[in-house]
Amino acid sequence: MAEISYRDAVTRGIAQEMARDPDVVFLGEDVAKPGGCFKATVGLYEQFGALRVRDTPISEQAILGAAMGAAMTGLKPIAEIMFSDFIAVCFDYIANEFPKSRYMSNGQLKCPLVVRTANGAGSRFGAQHSQSVENWCMMIPGLKVVAPSTPRDVIGLMAAAVRDPDPVIFFEHKSLYNSKGEVPDGEIVDTLGSAKIVRPGKDATICALALMVPRALEAAERLKIDHGIDCEVVDVRSLVPLDTQTILGSVARTGRLFTVEENPRLCGWGAEIVSIVADEAFYDLDGPPVRITTPHIPLPAADIMEDVVLPTPDRIAETVKRSLEA
C-alpha cells in the first residue's frame, strides 16, 4: 500500500501492462522523451524504449488510425490524445472506424486499443481545452468508455482497458492529476462495467463520474451533517458497459436519483441514466430524477467564472436538499 498521485497512477498503470505484454505499445504527441504534456507518462520511454513509446507528429488522425491498424493486426496500442477536446479532429476514428469494423466485417476484424485523454475543466484553459466529452464517445455503439476518479481505479481500469478486446476510450481528469490516493502493491486489474457505491446511504442516490465523485461525496457529507439527509454516492466509473444493476439497485433502496455531470446539459450520460431509471424503475421513484450539470454553454476561461459553472458541492447539496424537501 502506498499513496500515489492520479498522475503517477497513469504511468504505473501503463507500465504494468507494458511490462506484462510486449504487444502493448504507446504513441502520442510529446509522450515519449518529454513524458507527456501533463507529465503523466514520465519514465515510460526510458523503461520501455524508443520502439514501444513513440512521439508522433501533430496528426491526431494518423495517431488513431495507426493505433487501429496496429490493433487490427495484433498489437495492443495505447494512443494519447493530449486534450479530450481534440477528439473532434480525429472523430472519424472514434465514431466511424474503431466501433464499426468488427460489426461490418461480421466479426473478422478486431480493434483492441485504448485511447487515453485528458478530460475536463478546472485549469482555466477556456472553451477548447476544458471540455468533458465522454458523451461524444458514450453515444457511439461499439465503444467502451471509462473515467476513473481515483489513482487505484486509474491503474485497475487501465489494465482492464488494455486487456479488453474492444476499443476503450479512457478519460483521465486534468483536475485530478494532482490528487492522491492509497494504492495496493502489486498488480491491479479491475473490470470494465462495474460502478462502485463509494458512500452508502438511504435517502437518495447520487451518480457521479471522475471529478464529480469527490464533489458528490463532499455534498453528501454536508447533507448528512447539516440536514440529516443520507445520500448514497455511486461512482459510475464505466459509462459503457454501464452498470445499470448497481444504479437501479441503489434507486430501488433510496427512491430518489440525482446525477452529477461535468459536461454541458444536453444529451449527457445523466440523461441516459435518468431515462433508464425513469423507464425501468418508475414506480421506485418517490420524486423526480434530477440532473445536475454544467449549463449548456462553452466553458469560460476565467477562474471566477469556471468555478461557478461546474457543479460544486454546494450546488449539489442545495439541489438535493431542495428537491427532497419539495
Place this chain on the structure above:
Amino acid sequence: MAEISYRDAVTRGIAQEMARDPDVVFLGEDVAKPGGCFKATVGLYEQFGALRVRDTPISEQAILGAAMGAAMTGLKPIAEIMFSDFIAVCFDYIANEFPKSRYMSNGQLKCPLVVRTANGAGSRFGAQHSQSVENWCMMIPGLKVVAPSTPRDVIGLMAAAVRDPDPVIFFEHKSLYNSKGEVPDGEIVDTLGSAKIVRPGKDATICALALMVPRALEAAERLKIDHGIDCEVVDVRSLVPLDTQTILGSVARTGRLFTVEENPRLCGWGAEIVSIVADEAFYDLDGPPVRITTPHIPLPAADIMEDVVLPTPDRIAETVKRSLEA
C-alpha cells in the same frame, strides 16, 4: 399550393434564400454542376452562377472552415456535407469552432451559417452512410439543430436557418427525399424552436423527428383503430432550440410520454426529452416515459436487417400498447 417532393423542397428552400439575399452562397462536393449526389440542388448552379454555387475538393474541414470564415466576415454560407456520417471528419468545426467563437470572443464574432446534410437510414448503405447523428450536434452548446419531416418544413426551416444569426445544422432525411407534400405558393419562412402537434390525442404523447414522424403517425392510426388508444404525435422539428413548452404541455394533457428516435440508444435526444419531462413534469406522468430507438449497434447494410432495426410503426404501436396496458 402544389405537391412537391422533399428533394425539390431543398432546392426551392435554398433558391428562395439565394434569390432574396446575395450574401447567401452555397458550397459542397458535387453540389454545383452535378446538382448534388442526392440531386437535391439541381439547377441552383444554373440559376445563381458559378460564384455563388461552388463545387469543392473532398475536404470537409476546408468546406466547413471556409463557411465559418465567410460567415464571420459577412456572408451567409450554406455548406453541404454529403452524408451526415462525414460530420465525423470535420467535427472540430461543429464541436469546437462554430459554436464557441461568439462566446470566446465575448460577442465580437458571429457565425451565421447553415450546414445541410443527408441523415438517416433506409438506403441499405451500411454503417458508415446511414447514421442518424443529430445528437452529435444537439449535445454541443452554441449550435442550433433542425430536422424537418415534410417538404413544407424543409423550405420554411431552411429559410429560418439561413436567416438565423447562429450556426444551424440542418438534417435532411435521405429516406424522405422522395416523399411528397403540399406546399403553399410564395415565400415560406418558419421559426426555429417550434415543435408541431401533427396529430392531437389524449392518451399518450409520442415525440418523433424526421423519418420517424410518418411512422409515429402510422402507429397512432393503428393504435386508434385497433385498440382505441388515442395518441398525440409531436413533430419535434427543432432539437435546439427545443420547444419544451409544446412537449411539456402535451404530456400534461396525456400523462404519458414516448419518444421515437432513429439514432442508436445511448444519449439520444429522446433521453434529453425524457429527462426534462421526468424532472419537470414528474407528477404529470401516469406511467414510465419510454424511449423507442434503434438498438445500440452499428447499422447493418442488408435490407432485411436494416428494416427491423429502425423503429417501425409496428414496434411503436406495440410498445405504446404494452406500456399503456402494463
Place this chain on the structure above:
Amino acid sequence: MTPPNDRTNGGAGLNDDIGEAKRLELYRLQVVIRESEQRAFDLFLQNLVKGTSHLSLGQEAVAAGFAGAMKKGDLSFCTYRGHAHTLARGVSVEKVLGELMQKDNGLMRGKGGSMHLTSEEHGVMGSYAIIGAHLPIACGAAWRAQYRGDKDVSVCFFGDGTTNIGAFHEALNFAAVWKLPVVFVCENNLYMEYTPIKDVIPIPQPAADRASAYGLERILIDGNDADVVYRTAQKAFARARAGEGPSLIECLTYRHSGHSRADPAKYRPEGELEEWKKRDPVKIYRERLKQFGVKEDAIAEIDASVRKEVDDATEACKAAPPPPLDIISTDVYADGGWAWRN
C-alpha cells in the same frame, strides 16, 4: 488523355522477366474482375443488387498488378470501390456478389454491404467508405510489421479525390517519418463522384505531384497496363520489405461506368470514354499475352472458366437465403454480443 510518364515500360520490349505463369495469373485476375463487375451491373439492372455499388470496370489492371505482386500475409486496405481488390486477393466471386445482393452467403453475410468488403483470411483488411480513413489505418498495420520484424507490406488503395482530404496528408507524413512498410496506391480515374479531379487541384497530378512533400519519389504510371503496375508494385514492395519506407504510386486509369450504381456519368466529355476504351486494360493484356506467344485457346479457356465461375456464383447467390435476423446483434463487441449494460 494525359500520356502516362511511365517509370517502367509495359511489354513493348518483349521483356519477359514476368514469365508466362504470372502473366496468365494477371490476365485471369483482370477477367475475373471484369466479368464479376459486369455481372454486378447486370444484377443491379435486375434489381438484385441492393444498396449502392462502385464498380472498377476499366481499372482492373491496377488491382491485378498489385495483387499479383503481393505475397501471402501482405495486407490490402480498400475503399468502397473495393470489389476488384477483394477479388484480386482470391476471395470467391460468390462471396462478393453475395454481399452485394445482401445474402447470407455474402462475405460479411450482409452486415457490411458492398462498400465494406473484408476477408481477413485473404489479407483484405477492410474496405472503408469514409474518404481517406484507411490511409492511417494501413500505416498502423505497417507499424505492427515493423515492430515485430514481420516482412509483410500494407497496401492501401484510394482514388484521386482522396488526395485532398486531411487524412491523406497525415498518413503520408507519418509513414515517411516512421519509414513504414506501406505502399499508397492512388488510382487516378480522373473523377471524384461527378467532378473532374482537375477542377479541384492546383497541380496536374493529385498524388505524384505531392510525393516530394513527404520526401518520396514521384511515381506516375500507366494504370491500364498490368505489367507496368506489377513491376512498379514489386519495386515498392521490395523497398518496403527492405525497411526503406513507404511509396506513393499514382496509377493513371479510367472507370468505364459511373461513380456508383445510380450514376449514368453524363458529365464526361464526348468521346472520352471511347478514347479510354481503346486502352482497355483487359484488351491490352490479351494482346500482351499473344505477343508473348500465348495461344488463343489458352486465353479462351481462361475466359470460359471465369465466365463459368461467375455464372455459378450468380446462381448460388440467387438461390442463397437472406441473412438470418439473429446476426443483427452479434459482433458489436468482442464477446460476440451487443450488450452495453449489465
Place this chain on the structure above:
Amino acid sequence: MTPPNDRTNGGAGLNDDIGEAKRLELYRLQVVIRESEQRAFDLFLQNLVKGTSHLSLGQEAVAAGFAGAMKKGDLSFCTYRGHAHTLARGVSVEKVLGELMQKDNGLMRGKGGSMHLTSEEHGVMGSYAIIGAHLPIACGAAWRAQYRGDKDVSVCFFGDGTTNIGAFHEALNFAAVWKLPVVFVCENNLYMEYTPIKDVIPIPQPAADRASAYGLERILIDGNDADVVYRTAQKAFARARAGEGPSLIECLTYRHSGHSRADPAKYRPEGELEEWKKRDPVKIYRERLKQFGVKEDAIAEIDASVRKEVDDATEACKAAPPPPLDIISTDVYADGGWAWRN
C-alpha cells in the same frame, strides 16, 4: 541553426525602400511585444496570470513585419501563441494583459482566455487553440473578400508543427484552387510543444518544402529580421490583392521561452538558445535603426514610452476587477443569451 535561405535581404545593402517612419513603427511593435511578453512572464511568476500562456519572445519580427505590412481591413487569424500578433495590430497592452490575468478589462473580459485573443475592430479575427483549425477559416474570410471584390487579405499565422495536421493540407489546396487572397505564415521556431519539428517530418522545411504540392512558390525567410519579413509580406499581399492567389511563407525563428507557462524548455540542446539570442530580432532591429542613422535617443525614447505603456497597463490590470458573473450566460447565441429551450 539552419542559415535561412533569404529571398529578400535584410538591411545589409542599406536599401532604404522601407523608410524611417515604417522602420520606427516596426521597431516599436517589436518592443511592445517584447516588453508585454516579458511582463506576462513576470506576472505569471507572481501568480497573476491565470490559465495557460504562450509567449512569442524571440519571434517578434514575424508579428511586427506582417502587421507592419497590413492595411486596415486586412484580417489576422492567430493561434494560442497570439499575443504578439494581437498587439501588433494595435490592440492595447492593457486589454491583452487583462485577458491573461482574467480580469474584466481583458479583451474578452475573461471569457476567452489567453489562447483566444480576438479584437474584431482591429481585424484580429480570433486566436484558435485547436492546431490547424484556423487555416480553413482564414480561407473563408478570403473567399468573402474575393466574392465581394473587397481588397483585404486574410493572414493566417501558425507554427511548424501545424504543417502535419490534416486541416493544413485541406486549406492549402482549397486556397490554391480557388485562388484566394490568403497568406499562410508558418513561424518555424524549431519546436512543437517539446519535440523538435525535425523529428516528425521527412523533409527539411515543414512548410516551404510543401509549397510545390499546392502549386505555390517555395518561400523560406529569416523570420528574425523584421525588414525581411515586411518585404516578403508586402509581396504576398500584393499578389493576393491582385487576385493571384495565396502564398505560403515559412519564417525561420526561435522562441526564447518554453512552449507555455509551465515549460522550462529543458529539451533544448546546450547552447542553442544562446546561439539564437545572438540573432535576437529586437537586437538586430536596434542595430538596423542605427545603421540607418536613427539616433540612440530616439530609440531610447521608444523603449521608455513602451515601458511606460506596459507599466501602466500592468497597474490597470492589477487594479481591475474580475469579470462580473452575469456575463457567463451571455453571447452563447446571437440574441445575447444562452437559451437552448423555450
